Amino acid sequence: MHGKLKPVPRRNSGHIRFTSNVLRSLGVANDVACFFCAYLLTVVVYDLTIGYYYDARLHSTGAIIMCINYFLIRISRDGYTVFRGQGEDVGGSAIADxxxxxxxxxxxxxxxEMMREFSRGFALYFIGFSMIALFVSRIVFRKLIWNLMEKGVVGQRVALYASGKATIDKVLELLEIQRLPHLRIIGYADDRSRTKTDVxxxxxxxxxxALLDLARAGDLDQVILALPEIKQDRLAYIAETLSAASIDICVLPTEALELKAGYRINFLGSIPVFTIWQQPVRDVDGILKEIMDRGIALIAVFLLSPLLLLTALAIRLESKGPILFRQKRFGFNNNEISVLKFRSMYVDRQDVSGAARTRKDDPRVTRVGRIIRRTSIDELPQLFNxxxxxxxxxxxxxxxxxxxVGDKYYFDAVRGYTARHRVKPGITGLAQIRGLRGEIATTDRARKRVEYDIYYIExxxxxxxxxxMIETLFKLVWDKNAY
Structure with a gap:
């Protein structure tokens, strides 16, 4: 893993170098050049193909206004921060902007009301050439930046000031995940001599x-402090001493080393906070999901009403008892809800609490019950839920x-179980179409189901x-885990 984060030798302090922040300015300059070349090419090609008279001053003004709008949109969306050499932006977002x-x-x-004064042909040429230039230039730009990074003209020489091998390995792992080729890790520092051969x-x-000497000599651009158990007065001393040299000093919080990689850093005003969990379906998304749910459910009840009535009749004719089975289950925010199902068991044998799992060839299940459970028809009353x-x-x-699950309750057997209740429960889910439908007899299968649930939520x-929903329809035919 460490081989990808190549150490670099010390360079002469007089060598002209730029940090990665210069890439934002180069990105803007790149797009300016794209539009300038696209306009010149448009003028030439238009004259050679169409050749009609056009007001050059009016059209150049229109092109400038269009470019200004583009840069305002691009900068407002922080579109130039992606210029780090990772290669993820090959023009898609720029073209959309x-x-x-x-x-x-x-x-x-x-x-x-100036549309008649503009040449549509000229406008189409300019738009087309601009999009081509934006796309092609990013491929060339990325290659150029990589070369500048390899030569050490652009980039940041970074040293880790960490405590022990475990912390250093975790920092390197986090940096590797981020894919930041502009960073060059020149080494690590630790005041404990026993770590010399640890990494x-x-x-x-x-x-x-040694860090202070490197900084003063101009051989270091940034120090990342990864000291989980450091005291405040020690941290203040390190920051104050290193700040005398012209380098960047960053502190990697303990939370960044301990939490999962999916956390987000947000701001409450100007205060940075770690967002570990976030309400997943909110605002417009929440309204959209509600509309989809209730709209499709209403249509489904109308279309499936003959099947619902036939199933109710079959249950009534086979065995005594109510047609519907009601059971208390966990709902949104871990609140209890009453879930509806068609009754598939004999009344005197069913378990309202859910403590007893349903097994294959379970004697509690009626003949009609086996059919409706196998085809999931027993779940259809949940449309009313x-x-x-x-x-x-x-x-x-x-x-x-x-x-x-085994000898434990589900919420005790699987760590993080309650996080799956951050959204409303569903008639079907991602875990069900991934083969985790039916009996969950082992903790490993229970944990896997919860992992799929969390992935769906996030x-x-x-x-x-x-x-x-579409995959559920296909799974109903071939799923062997339902009974």
Whole structure:
């Protein structure tokens, strides 16, 4: 792992170097050059192909306004921060921003009733050449930046000031995940001599004094302090002493080393905070999901009403007891809800608490019950739970409050179990279409189901819901885990 974060030799302090912050300015200059070349090419090609008269001053003004709109959009979205050499932006977001700028400019021209004075051919040429230039230039730009980074002209020489091998390994792992080629780790420092041979492929620079010497000599651009148990007065001394040299000093919080990689850093005003969990479906997304749920559920009840009536009749004719089975289960925010199902067991044998798992060839299940459980028809009354607002069409399946895995309750057997209740439970879910439907007899399968539930919550989208609903229909035919 450490081999990808290549150490670099010390360079002459007189060598002209730039930090990665210069890439933002180069990115802006790159786009300016793209538009300038696109305009010149448009003038030449237009004259060679169409050749009609056009007001050059008016068209150049329109192009400038369009470019200004583009840069305002791009900068407001912090679009140039991606210029770090990772290669993720090959023009897609830039082209989208340019098309938005073009649409806004066209709308202004239309409102001013000047559309007739502009050549459509000229405009189409300019827009087309600009998009091509934005796309191609980013490929070339990325290659150029990589070369400048390899030569040491652009980049940051970074030293880690950490406590022990475990901390250093964790910092290197986090940096590796981020894919930041502009960083060059020149080594690590630790005041404890026993760590000299702890880390392979990463030079030991010495203690704090060695860091200070490197900074003063101009051989260091940034120090990352990763000292989880450091005292405040020691941290203040390190920061004050290193600040005398012209380098960047960063503190890697303990939380960044201990928490999972999915946390976010947000701001409450100007106060930075670690967001470990965040309400997943909120605001417009929440409204959209509610509309989808209730709209599709209402249509489904109408279309499936003959099947619902036939199932109710079959249950009534086979055995005595109510048609519907009601069970208390965990709902949104761990609140109890009453979940509806078609009754599939004999009344005197069913378990309302959910403590007893349903097994294959369970004698408690009726003949009609086996059919409706196998085809999931027994779950259809939950459409009324959706209409009532207790459930969603798609989400983590609601579990009975006393449901067990092995000799433990579900919520005790699986760590982080309650996090799956941050959204409404669903009639179907991601875990169900991934083969985790039916009996969950082992803790490993229970944990895997919860992992799928958490993944769904953190990656929710309307398209994901539609995909799960479609896959559920196919799974009903081939799933062997339902009984």
């Amino acid at each position: 340019f098309l938005l700028a073009s649409a806004l400019t066209s709308l202004v021209i239309f409102q001013l 392979e492929d990463l030079p030991y620079l010495g203690g704090f004094e 959706v209409l009532r607002g207790d459930m969603s069409l798609v989400g983590p399946r609601p579990h009975a409050t006393m449901m067990r 990656n929710w989208s309307p398209l994901l819901d539609l995909r799960i």
